[in-house]
Amino acid sequence: MVSTSPYRRIGIIGTGRVASAIGHALAAHSNDSLVIWGRNPKKCAEAVAVIGRAQTAGDMAQIARDCDLIMLTVADDALPHIVASLAQAEATDQPRFIFHVSGRSGAAILDPLRSATSMTAAIHPAMTFTGKPTSEVQHMIKARFAVTGSTEQANAAAQKLVTLLGGIMVPIEEAQRALYHAALCHGANHLVTLIAGACQALATAGVAEPLALLAPLVRAALDVSLDHGMAGLSGPLLRGDDETIAKHLAALSQQCPTLLPPYKAMALTTLDELDRHNGAPRSTVACRTLLEAD
Template sequence: MRAGRLGVGVVGAGRVGAVLGSALRATGHAIVGATAISEASRERADALLPGVPLLEVPEVVERAELVLLAVPDDALAGLVLGLAEVGAWQPGQLVVHTSGRYGVSVLEPARAAGAIPLAVHPAMTFTGTSLDLARLEGCTFAVTAPAAVQPIGQALVVEIGGEPVIVPEETRGLYHAALAHGANHLVVLVAQAAQALEAAGIEKPGRVLAPLLSAALDGATRAADAREGVGPGAISALTGPVSRGDVGTVEEHLAVLADLAARTGATDIPDSYRELARGAARRALASHRIDDTAAQALLDALGGPESAGRSTPS
């Protein structure tokens, strides 16, 4: 099902809005206006949405059959309500936001005015350049909408090369927390590993990490799709000393990372190692990679509540 040729207004020509606007334009939709406050946004609009007039928000909404709201999460509710208070929303108008955090409840003021609410979130990071357009191909988009209009959201996603998945309103927060935990904390983890490698004398830590982490990520995501290691607590793709129950190696890791923290102030690195290794130990036990005795020995070495004389969860 196609959503039809629409006049699209982009509210927020940031990294996401400008790219999605450009992708919609490439499929035949007309971009009737966009907002761009910062110099970076104006330059981005000029590059990705050439010829599109830069307007004030109410004028963009007035011109558009589909309003694409690509604004920060914390600004979304106030923007939608403010536009409702000035009578900007129009009956039958599609209102699509790109926030991962929210479903369609945040669009209630627009819906009350007769607009059709859709939440469409791309599960990828954006550079705000034309490079993102190719990366949209095969990208998963979370679609949350009233059942009657879900096909419209799905059609918009398919048109720009994405793969829609329906996320219920009540689980939207959990969906977004999962993505943030995986992607954002992966970046932190890589930065921590790179810092430790630099301290070990490795000149280009990214080159060392890339093949190792790429293989680990590929194995972990394949296992997730095969539902191996998704639950309850299992992790079939795990490798390394925790998965083997090598307590001595883990203890050495803790010692050298504590020394690194003392020399550099990077106390977050041993803290992260301990917390993630505890999770790895619990999941290795659930996967039957290690037995109860090995798991308890690891948790004792790592510290934490499990080491305080309590039994290890199975």
């Protein structure tokens, strides 16, 4: 009986959340059981248990020798070392597709692994992994995957993989990879910081459960922002309510001074975005003057 699985054997280097989630999603698409390697044997065993149809590899060389799909899920800073070590492993003439899941780096970092039979690419899932692989497999469906292939053939191989995961491929040029990743960090990571600062101010104002108070407002603001962009903005800056802004600045300066610089920076950026999109109304001039004052 001929297997219909698209890969002979899948290998994963790295044992974190992304490895477990994508490994769990791909395990059924490998003729032989998936193999995984990591520096920490305990974490490796845990990943094997989560993935299910998997086993621990003896070393990276086994993955380089036996696998036609190799996924690198190590930290960004560890990637060059892993690539160099993998490049020194026993060469194989079998066709392989090797990719990493880093957002920061493109395909060029994998150049030592490229050959006539080895295609390389960067495939970054634009989502958060929380350590719940079963639900994350579902979240990958219709999620975007930023792809930078070393060749058109590599892009085609990446498209095949993303389709297996149920995702949607978004091509990113090599030179734009850092900007792409900065945008994601600004939109997602800084959102966490923004909410933390708001909670700090609410707690200082005497609110016992800041997150509970914020949650409906933030969720609604996020939804309208994703649906309408800057057209969904509301609040005193849009209205040009300089007296309200002045009171905000005074209160922050006196009671929550660590929040004052980011508040000013975000408020000024909001005015810049208003101006860029629609032309900020004249009523916002006084607000800008207040925010730019030392």
